[in-house]
Amino acid sequence: MNAGSIRISNATKHMDSTDIPPLPPAPSSGAPAPSAARQLEHLESEAIFILREAAAEFSNPVLLFSGGKDSTVMLRLAEKAFRPGKFPFPLLHVDTGQNFPEVIEFRDRIAQELGERLIVRTVQDSIDSGRVRLKSASQSRNALQTVTLLDAIAEFGFDACIGGARRDEEKARAKERIFSFRNSFGQWDPRYQRPELWSLYNGRLDRGEHMRVFPLSNWTELDVWRYIERERLALPSLYYAHERPVAVRGNILLPVSDLVPLNDDDAIETRIVRFRTVGDISCTLPVESNAATVEQIVAETLNASLSERGATRLDDQTSDASMEERKRVGYF
Amino acid sequence: MAALTAKTAEADIGVLRFSTAGSVDDGKSSLIGRMLYDSNSVTSDRIEALERAARRKGETEIDLSLLMDGLTIEREQGITIDVAYSYFATPQRKFIIADTPGHEQYTRNMVTGASTADAAVILIDARRGMTLQTRRHLYLSHLLGVAHLVIAVNKMDLVAFDQKAYAAIARSVEEFTRAIGAERFYLVPISAKFGDNVVHGSARMPWYEGKPLLALLETLPPAILTHHSPFRFPVQLVQRLAAPGGGQIRQYLGRVESGRVRRGDEIAILPGGRTTRVRAISTFEGALDHAEAGKSIALEVDDEIDIGRGDLFSAPLLPARVDRQFAATVCWFADETFTPAARYLVKCGTRTVAARIAEIVHRLDVATLASEPAPETLKCNDIAKVSIALASPLAFDAYDENRATGAFILIDADTNATVAAGMIAPREDAVPTPAAAGFDAGL
Numbered sequence: 123m124n125a126g127s128i129r130i131s132n133a134t135k136h137m138d139s140t141d142i143p144p145l146p147p148a149p150s151s152g153a154p155a156p157s158a159a160r161q162l163e164h165l166e167s168e169a170i171f172i173l174r175e176a177a178a179e180f181s182n183p184v185l186l187f188s189g190g191k192d193s194t195v196m197l198r199l200a201e202k203a204f205r206p207g208k209f210p211f212p213l214l215h216v217d218t219g220q221n222f223p224e225v226i227e228f229r230d231r232i233a234q235e236l237g238e239r240l241i242v243r244t245v246q247d248s249i250d251s252g253r254v255r256l257k258s259a260s261q262s263r264n265a266l267q268t269v270t271l272l273d274a275i276a277e278f279g280f281d282a283c284i285g286g287a288r289r290d291e292e293k294a295r296a297k298e299r300i301f302s303f304r305n306s307f308g309q310w311d312p313r314y315q316r317p318e319l320w321s322l323y324n325g326r327l328d329r330g331e332h333m334r335v336f337p338l339s340n341w342t343e344l345d346v347w348r349y350i351e352r353e354r355l356a357l358p359s360l361y362y363a364h365e366r367p368v369a370v371r372g373n374i375l376l377p378v379s380d381l382v383p384l385n386d387d388d389a390i391e392t393r394i395v396r397f398r399t400v401g402d403i404s405c406t407l408p409v410e411s412n413a414a415t416v417e418q419i420v421a422e423t424l425n426a427s428l429s430e431r432g433a434t435r436l437d438d439q440t441s442d443a444s445m446e447e448r449k450r451v452g453y454f
Numbered sequence: 455m456a457a458l459t460a461k462t463a464e465a466d467i468g469v470l471r472f473s474t475a476g477s478v479d480d481g482k483s484s485l486i487g488r489m490l491y492d493s494n495s496v497t498s499d500r501i502e503a504l505e506r507a508a509r510r511k512g513e514t515e516i517d518l519s520l521l522m523d524g525l526t527i528e529r530e531q532g533i534t535i536d537v538a539y540s541y542f543a544t545p546q547r548k549f550i551i552a553d554t555p556g557h558e559q560y561t562r563n564m565v566t567g568a569s570t571a572d573a574a575v576i577l578i579d580a581r582r583g584m585t586l587q588t589r590r591h592l593y594l595s596h597l598l599g600v601a602h603l604v605i606a607v608n609k610m611d612l613v614a615f616d617q618k619a620y621a622a623i624a625r626s627v628e629e630f631t632r633a634i635g636a637e638r639f640y641l642v643p644i645s646a647k648f649g650d651n652v653v654h655g656s657a658r659m660p661w662y663e664g665k666p667l668l669a670l671l672e673t674l675p676p677a678i679l680t681h682h683s684p685f686r687f688p689v690q691l692v693q694r695l696a697a698p699g700g701g702q703i704r705q706y707l708g709r710v711e712s713g714r715v716r717r718g719d720e721i722a723i724l725p726g727g728r729t730t731r732v733r734a735i736s737t738f739e740g741a742l743d744h745a746e747a748g749k750s751i752a753l754e755v756d757d758e759i760d761i762g763r764g765d766l767f768s769a770p771l772l773p774a775r776v777d778r779q780f781a782a783t784v785c786w787f788a789d790e791t792f793t794p795a796a797r798y799l800v801k802c803g804t805r806t807v808a809a810r811i812a813e814i815v816h817r818l819d820v821a822t823l824a825s826e827p828a829p830e831t832l833k834c835n836d837i838a839k840v841s842i843a844l845a846s847p848l849a850f851d852a853y854d855e856n857r858a859t860g861a862f863i864l865i866d867a868d869t870n871a872t873v874a875a876g877m878i879a880p881r882e883d884a885v886p887t888p889a890a891a892g893f894d895a896g897l
Contacts, residue, residue: 152734156548157545157546158468160469161543163748167749171690171750174707175690175804177691178690178763181586201738202709202738204707206695207694207705210691293538296539297539298557307697315536317536317562317565317566317863318872319566319863319872319875320857320858320861320863321571322801322863324863324870326799328870339539340539340541340550342543342548344543345548
């Protein structure tokens with residue numbers, strides 16, 4: 123019955139291969155503490171419950187899948203909720219056109235292995251159609267995804283977008299519901315959210331409105347990594363420590379890429395790094411780390427001294443309220 | 455086959471959800487900030503941001519309450535928007551905090567936070583003692599069935615860590631909890647500002663012999679013993695699969711909300727009332743002999759019965775009640791007052807049915823605990839005993855017996871807003887109502 127599950131590739135030593143991760147057969151960080159194991163079971167069961175509620179309450183839901191770690195966890199949870207049946211929703215990726223190539227390859231491969239339909243809509247389409255106008259050629263396309271996402275929702279008539287966002291990521295998300303209402307403009311209004319009690323989610327909508335559904339709301343970054351460890355989930359290799367040329371700017375590292383404008387005093391060096399979040403190249407920053415296996419990442423996350431988005435996302439650093447502003451206009 | 459004496463699953467799921475409520479003055483944000491900080495749950499970049507903020511203001515100590523800092527819109531308007539969730543873990547437990555502000559929508563927020571909480575952490579300012587807000591939070595937490603009431607007497611530094619001041623507050627808390635029928639509570643004298651009895655003990659209050667707050671939260675016994683309640687399984691979804699030898703298999707997807715189910719068990723399908731046997735229990739990992747409360751599973755049954763979303767699988771000897779009416783306590787959330795003419799929906803478990811409020815029996819004054827005669831209508835923050843009539847039969851339990859099948863939300867069928875939360879009363883409280891009639895079809 124696991125025929126459609128995410129397969130884990132054989133261990134490989136090639137850190138830059140897309141067939142990572144090299145999962146050793148015996149966990150080196152030891153089995154999770156009994157408490158941690160029970161926490162994961164609890165979180166998993168809650169997420170499965172939420173996914174099934176979303177499938178039941180909406181007529182045309184879609185699961186957002188980027189190839190990142192959170193959405194890869196979402197796919198495993200969807201398997202747990204619906205296999206041996208097909209998923210009751212397609213997968214959607216809003217591609218800025220500036221994602222890491224290996225993540226895109228991973229995305230396509232996983233969707234194919236699962237045998238589920240993947241819809242890709244690109245920010246470039248929105249630019250070409252004039253729906254998005256760039257202020258400059260080098261502008262980050264991250265925030266522009268909102269237009270493309272809302273257009274995709276309108277194009278397919280989706281009434282729910284299921285995503286892997288977590289409340290611990292950011293303070294605007296900390297106040298968001300598990301079933302999070304969007305008006306007919308796709309907007310989130312933090313003052314007029316529906317009260318959400320027990321496990322009783324109100325999924326009622328009028329035409330043109332939609333819901334964002336967040337089954338991982340109560341998960342933390344550590345929970346996600348422990349789940350990836352427990353389920354032996356494959357991920358794009360750039361989540362694991364690897365050598366990479368980076369531009370050193372103060373205490374942040376920028377990936378060296380045509381898409382990342384460099385300053386004159388940025389020093390280019392080769393460092394051993396990994397990515398804690400993966401998104402648009404122009405705003406995703408690596409951190410120094412020697413954690414090359416999932417067990418080492420779990421151990422490192424336990425002792426993490428930086429918040430997940432703190433040194434890893436340029437988009438959250440422009441102002442203290444960046445995420446809040448983007449969410450209010452329809453960002454995920 | 456599983457032995458009859460199969461070990462009951464661990465009731466402690468390793469997660470403790472607790473709610474906090476109150477205004478900034480109580481030091482609530484400082485307390486949560488202190489717990490996060492002293493349990494090493496705050497990352498260095500956030501501490502640096504706090505240090506920068508302190509330097510800007512010319513202060514020598516960082517303000518831990520800023521860890522709970524809110525949204526731009528909240529800072530601009532000086533308000534706090536309903537419930538914020540935060541997370542931290544110690545080697546013993548993962549904690550989920552539902553932090554609810556005490557402004558004008560206090561009932562809605564406190565009730566929301568309490569609905570999923572195992573414990574309520576209630577702050578009292580040692581200088582002020584019990585306030586209306588303390589009483590509200592204690593009462594609502596008890597009403598929502600929160601298992602553990604934990605009262606933190608804060609700002610002990612401002613009363614010179616005086617045991618007498620603490621004892622006086624302890625007496626008033628005891629009086630009030632007795633009045634509302636809460637059997638027990640925990641009381642801890644703390645100073646969130648200086649950390650006394652939050653994560654670490656306090657040398658300045660040697661007279662206090664109990665645990666610091668965090669150690670208490672780490673060791674509170676599991677809240678809800680759903681394993682010992684009768685089996686309940688609300689059907690979320692029906693999945694049709696091709697059978698290996700042709701034909702179709704129907705799987706009923708859902709979560710065991712209480713009790714346990716074994717392969718071969720007889721189950722009642724409510725509200726219809728037919729019975730059948732469990733043919734198979736499965737998860738993604740494979741077939742199971744049995745499943746316990748809390749587990750999301752797929753069930754197959756022996757007989758071909760019309761079963762759909764909203765049906766409740768139930769232990770046949772201890773079945774849920776089936777009725778077209780029930781008495782309940784509701785907390786009214788909407789800015790709009792209740793109107794008898796409005797069309798409402800009750801969502802209970804996975805079933806949504808058309809409903810109306812047949813009668814308002816009385817309103818409860820949370821401050822005095824007095825029942826007031828039935829008001830004409832219900833307005834925001836009201837708590838009232840009502841009688842609800844349903845357009846079609848519903849299977850449910852009393853909230854006291856089963857949170858999952860005894861709780862409901864009331865949805866305005868026209869605006870889709872969640873206007874109230876409700877807890878179904880035990881049968882003996884049932885108020886006779888005229889038969890449900892006159893429903894607008896086509897909902």
